[in-house]
Amino acid sequence: MLALAWPLALTNLSQIALVLTDTFFLGQLGELPLAAATLGGNLYFIALALPMGLAFSAAAMLAQERGRVRHHMREMRRTFRQAAWLIVPLFAVLGTLLWNTGTLLRLAGQDPALAEAAQHYNRALLWGLPFVYGFLLLRGFLAALQRPGPALCVALAAVLLNALLVWLLVGGGFGLPSLGAFGAGLSSAIANLAMFLSLALWIRLDRRLSRFKLAGRFWRTDWRRMQEIVLIGLPIAGSMLMEIGIFSATALVMGWISPRAVAAHAVALQIASACFMIPMGIGQAATARVGLAAGASDARGAWRAGWTAIGMAAGFMAVTALLLLTLSEQIAALFLAPELAETRQLAASLLVIAGIFQLADGVQAVAAGALRGLKDTRLPLLFAALGYWGLALPVGLGLGFPAGFGPQGVWVGLACGLAIVAVMMTLRWQNLAQRGGFRARRLAPLPRA
Template sequence: MLALAWPLALTNLSQVALVLTDTLFLGQLGEVPLAAATLGGNLYFIAMALPFGLAFATAAMLAQERGRVRHHMREMRRTVRQGAWLIVPLFAVLGLALWHTGAILRATGQDPALAEAAQTYNRALLWGMVPFYGFLLLRGFLAALERPGPALCVSMGAIGLNAVLDHALVGGGFGLPSHGVLGAGIASAVANGSMFTGLALWVALDRRLSRFRLAGRFWRADWRRMREIVVIGLPIAGTMLLEIGIFSATALVMGWFSPGAVAAHAVALQVASASFMVPMGIGQAATARVGLAAGAHDAAGAHRAGWTAIGLGAGFMLLAAAVLLSVPHRIAALFLAPELAETRALAVTLLMMAGLFQLADGVQAVAAGALRGLKDTRVPMLIAALGYWGLGLPIGLGLGFPAGWGPLGVWVGLASGLAIVAVLMTLRWARMARHGHAAPAAPQNTESFSTSGLGLVEK
């Protein structure tokens, strides 16, 4: 599990490093650019929930297809191809929405100047959406083959490229003028494009990977397979949308307090997101390992893989919590200039609050990943809806406004929602693993296999 998980976790961290790099450079320009990029970035990641969900569904299918052994190269090629087809309608809808970021933010009561700056950021950033989705598909393909190293290598290269571009376009380095939030959006879009290009070239040039001929007969449709991706992927996207959405909604609520509150929230959220990428990587490894065992109808192996991953995720997040609770002042100082004393003090408070919910955040992420390996995605979505929106957000709003706790009260609500989701997700995994169930999936074609528990039924 560790051999597969640590490169995936580092790949996730490298993706967060792109946003962190933007945040570090924009934070030196003041509260408004940082707050604008935060609000715009929140909308961008809300939009990315659907591509993430479909990519994760593709990864789960690829893992089970490889576990079945028979004809796995042909089946995996078809699944990657149909997953790639879905980006066309996705970008048509999501790109149009992001183009009008300003109108969306103004409708939520945000400051017009912040909304306009956030729109500038997103109009540059959205052009990296298509290549980033392609990168996610190829990363899931490599994870199913238990070869996560190439994705890590190209992601690390993208960090360096993004830092150089931020230095030039945001910081005004190399004698160039600073373009503020526009420069940050361009830098991240180019970095996303480089990740897909690098990974696609790697797959094409590697002799063992090129045998899959992923681009072969790319024009051929497999509508049943595409339907299965959508059936499995939409609940995953819904779960991610509920989780991303709760943090994005919190950012909007922070905008009702002040730009400083948004900036402090951005700092705490970026740090918490960075630590979250490790259990998210472990969860992706769990999807692959549980899926491989499920495809081979090895119930004991699936059970062992899932609980091993949950234990690893919990152990790491306990360490992350210790760091956030020990040195929040030093972390806040990395992002906010000394003259922003009030904002920095609030960021310290929120960082400590983030430390308290690290364990819950990690456990729910890994448990959800293990359930994806069984293609169990609908119930986790309902659990997320209950925990985040049914309980977490109302608690946060109640403590933040009527109770007068302010931004801290909103984050207490977040922590409460995460704790509830973590408990319910773990109970769900325990039940599914104990009884060997998997969520039913749409059949691919008359020559394929569909999942029934951890066994297989030939159709």
């Protein structure tokens, strides 16, 4: 599990490093550019939930097909091809929404100047969305083969490329004029394009990987397989949308308070998101390992894989919780200019609360990943809806406004919601993962095209 998880986790961490780089440079320009990129980025990640859900669905199917061994190359190629075709309708809809970011934010009650700046950011960033989806599909294919190394190498190189581009386009390197939030979005879009092209070229040139001929007969359709991807992927996307959406809604709530609250929220959220990338990678490894065992009808192997992943995530997040609780002020100071002392103090207080919910956040992510390996996605969607929107948001709003705790109260609500989701996800996995207790329908092979 560790051999598969650590490259996936570092790949996730490198992807969030793209956003952290943007946050660092924009934080030196002031509160408005940082707040604009935060609000625009939140809408972008909401839009990204659907492509990510479909990509994770394809990854689970690829893992089970690999586990069945027989005819796995043909089956994996068909699944990859149908998943890739889905980007066409996805981008048509999601690209249109992101292009009109300013209108959406103004309808949500945000400051017009802030909404306009966020729109500039997203109009550059959205062009990288198809390539993020393509990269996720290729990474899922490699995870099913238990070869995550190429995706990690490509992602690390993209971090360096993005840092150079942000320094040039935002930081004014070599005396160039700063493009502000637009430059940060453009840098990330170019980095995402480079990641996809590099990984696709790597697979094409690798003798063992190129045998799968992922682009072979790309024009052929398999509607039943595409339907399978969508039926499994929509609940995954819904669960991710619930989680991403609650943090995005929190950013909007911060916008009702002040730009300072949005900037502090941005810093705390990016740090918490960076920590979350590790259990997310462990969860992706759990999806692959559980899926491989399920495809081979190995109930005991699936049981071991899931619980191993949950234990690993709990141990790591306990360490990050300790760091956030003890070094919150120093971490906040890294991302905000010295003259923003009040914003630094607020960000540090939010990081302390983030430290409190680290363990719950990690466990729920990995339990969800293990359940995806069994293609169990519908109940986790209901858990996410109840925990995030039925509990976290109402409690956060109540503590933030009527109780008068402000931004800190909103984040306490998030901590409560994450704790409830973690408990429900773990109990669901425990119920399905009893030794020998998998129902036959969950281990049945996918319908043949």
